[in-house]
Amino acid sequence: MSRRPDILCIGAMLWDVIGRAPRRMAPGADVPGRIRHLPGGVALNVAVALARWGLAPAVLSAVGRDPEGCALVDEARRLGVLTDWLSRDTGLPTDCYMGIEDSQGLIAAIADAHGLEAAGAAILSPLAADLAGWSGPVVLDGNLTEDLLAEIARDPRLSGADLRVVPASPGKAERLEPLIAARRGSFYLNRLEAEILAGRTCPDAATAAEAVVARGAARVLVTDGPHPAAEAIVNGPTLTAAPPSVAVARVTGAGDCFLAAHLAAELARQPREAALRRAVDAAGAHVSGKDVP
Template sequence: MTRPATVVVVGDALVDVVVRPLESVQPGSDTASTIRWRSGGAAANVARAIADQGGRARLVARVGDDVAGTFLTDSLHRHGVAAHVVRDPDRSTGTVVALVGADDRDMLTDRGASAHLGPGDLRSGWLDDAAHVHVSGYALLSPTTRAAGLHAMQRAREAGIPVSVDPASAAPLRRIGADAFLTMLPPRVLLTPNADEARILAGREDVEEAASCLGARTGEVLVSRGAGGVVWSDGRTVLRRSAVAVTGAVDPVGAGDALVAGLLTARVAGHPLEVQLDEALVAAGRAVGRPGPWTG
């Protein structure tokens, strides 16, 4: 039996500390809550979702040499991800504290060691048997990790390996600017923004127009519209797919990462584009049906 091709994911691995108060928050005093650790970070989420879907994933990331870093690497290995993770002796593992209320959530972020991923962390063997390289946009948006993201894309291009990039987050995209971000990308790359990110990058309000514009510039784009499904374009053709209906949806966090993982898993398996889109939407639907991207 042929082994699945490997998708290499480059970027962030963080611990999510999810806090759910069981009563009204008591300022200056104790509030009963449930508190759980979860593996997180956009790149780690994509890698683990690929493994969850039966694919092979290798994660290149940086964590601290601490309990949280051990928790992350153990979790990744346990779930089938080959973790090429550097342990930083001087910085703590990146952590996100999510304060979850009935209708919203507040995120407190310390990117820690993940904010210092460098080209030297892409160590020997990181590109072995790779069929695809996926770069988290966070690696390009931060000046401290940009060199690593650019190096990963350059090495993949030199090896003739396809590349995809997730723009990651609307706010830092606005700060850096669309042109500055897009000029960092290789001549042909699969871009996987959500609708807000696509609008920022294309300068168009209509999502389909934004997809067509970005597809023409990068060669291919997949825009996630949440419950509205996806729009795919190569600049000439525009395809639309509806989201998979989910009964009793629990949490949309991590659905975008699962969507990308579903597409890439199907792509490296050699499936046609229509199947890739369908598999991406099925994976996103599964993610919406569970609380948070991942437990343990």
């Protein structure tokens, strides 16, 4: 058994298949480019980034016992992620995500998370065993079903945990409603996701973050591509930070790097302003094709 982790990342652990073209693409376009096969899923992406910051993250997820699953677990371990508490007996193939990017960003994506959805609450079983009494940080991703997120919101095994919540995509943002209603967690959103949860359009990240706080969230961080990111909290000032100007080399995973850098900074007891600055810089470095630290 591995050493006790610093952080739990609960959600998707899968293979990313990312195709990227170096120019703008129109619907139906068939263009030359590059296709990469990478470890992915929000929970794993965040865990890998946290490991680069010197932390010991563990992933609670479902991974098949097929060759793809075995290779994924081996690669996650190589990258510094603790995998001892995975659910491996779903009977389904290892999950997969396929995305298409062009020079302007993400064009379209399909997430096949049937293994994670089928496993359901079984991925939480370590909380009643080796990880019982967990009171540290927990990253939750919106690839979990709405029913499971609602269950987590009231799960006594996580009542003392520091929840960090990310929707995974705009189409899954509404799954976070039970956590907002329970006033649990810090939320990491892009502006579109924040607008969905706020129920209205917003001109910038600061307005969007404040709108979600007004809905009941205690703390909300919102990114907005190349525009300033923001953090809003109950009964406190809203902060903003502009990301660095970079050439876009990739976009998938930028939000996960933002969350990981922000959480690592807070665990190092950096103040709000410094943590937000580290987060936008880390996301910018990822978009430019670099990994930090």
